[in-house]
């Protein structure tokens with residue numbers, strides 16, 4: 257398992273918890289707005305051994321509530337259940353960030369009660385997923401992941417980074433309808449923030465929705481699912 261990043265303290269990434277974040281390398285999607293380019297492309301950045309991570313975590317017992325496992329796409333790592341199991345043995349809660357492409361792993365993690373919170377990305381309307389994830393994904397896997405998460409009884413959120421270059425208002429409302437149809441409890445619209453070193457350089461100057469536009473879209477989404485906006489237009 258390639259652990260390429262450690263963010264030692266976050267007050268915002270694990271709802272209502274003080275947490276650290278571990279970034280696992282590699283991803284099977286190629287979302288153009290992705291800002292974790294080095295992780296996704298498995299670039300040669302010095303990472304951490306598992307033992308370095310566990311030494312750090314042991315030093316944080318009683319100081320942190322939880323650990324966020326992020327990426328890249330963490331579920332690509334076959335040894336994830338054992339890794340999380342060791343984290344939980346230290347008494348930490350675990351939040352998993354995932355793109356939903358590996359329902360088999362999600363099923364394993366939820367059945368073994370290894371995760372306390374799941375945040376899954378929804379990239380686009382289901383019939384048009386490749387327009388955003390830029391990968392030939394089997395959409396049945398995304399649907400299966402949505403069902404596993406909604407039925408798991410585990411606290412969860414569905415989140416979508418949205419921007420006019422990739423999503424129409426109707427697309428986003430369609431995504432809210434999808435969340436509703438699977439029984440997802442919470443939907444976050446994440447404001448796109450243009451910055452350097454995105455996966456697709458053409459998106460570095462892409463325009464975000466204005467805050468007002470996003471508020472209007474949120475109002476529409478609220479007809480289907482509890483929806484919040486995350487992030488501000490920059």
Ligand code: SF4
Pocket residue numbers: 283284285286287289290291292296327328329355377
């Ligand atoms: S934003 Fe897309 S490409 Fe980047 S880590 Fe998430 S799923 Fe992978």
